[in-house]
Amino acid sequence: MKIKKTYLSGKSVFFISLIVVIIAALTVYLTGINYNRSITSNLYISLSIIATALFSFMTYGLFTGIGLKDDLPNFKILETGNLIGKSGTIPDLPDIDGDDDIGAIVLSIVLWIVLTILFIILLLLLEAVFWISISIIVGMMYWIFFRALKLVFSKSLDTKGEIGISAFYALGYTTLYTGWIFGIVYLTQILK
16 A cells, blocks of 8 residues: 655745744744844754754654655756956046146036946946845755755654654754754854
């Protein structure tokens, strides 16, 4: 008899993880308003909340036999062009002599308007690059998180209905996935 496996959407798992991170951040912030905790203490608290949520989710998923459905979006490689120039350097601006004639004043005003428009365009491009970078980072984290949980839930057929084995696997993977971050925070605290 073939065991039927329940599948979760990768998108829903990603959004649940974002909600857990936001709840952890809010919890640390709201409980720390009246206390003067260090950044390290706040990191430990938020990592503990995230690790507990991850452990609980993985234990439940392994116990019930959940799998993940691969519905990741395809991220296309962005083509970049050289916006500044072929040589990669910013071209020199023309020098304006300190003449007080009407031509120099008009040229200064025109250059001022052109440079203002250029700065506005560059700021818009910088904002676009920022948002593209954020979306690429989110996409990478989504893929990494999805792949990690897919590896965990590949054991779900073996652990279905076994709470002890499910908790053991979940504890091991939680230690692997969050332990290195705890280690980085601890080393940073020691090296201060």
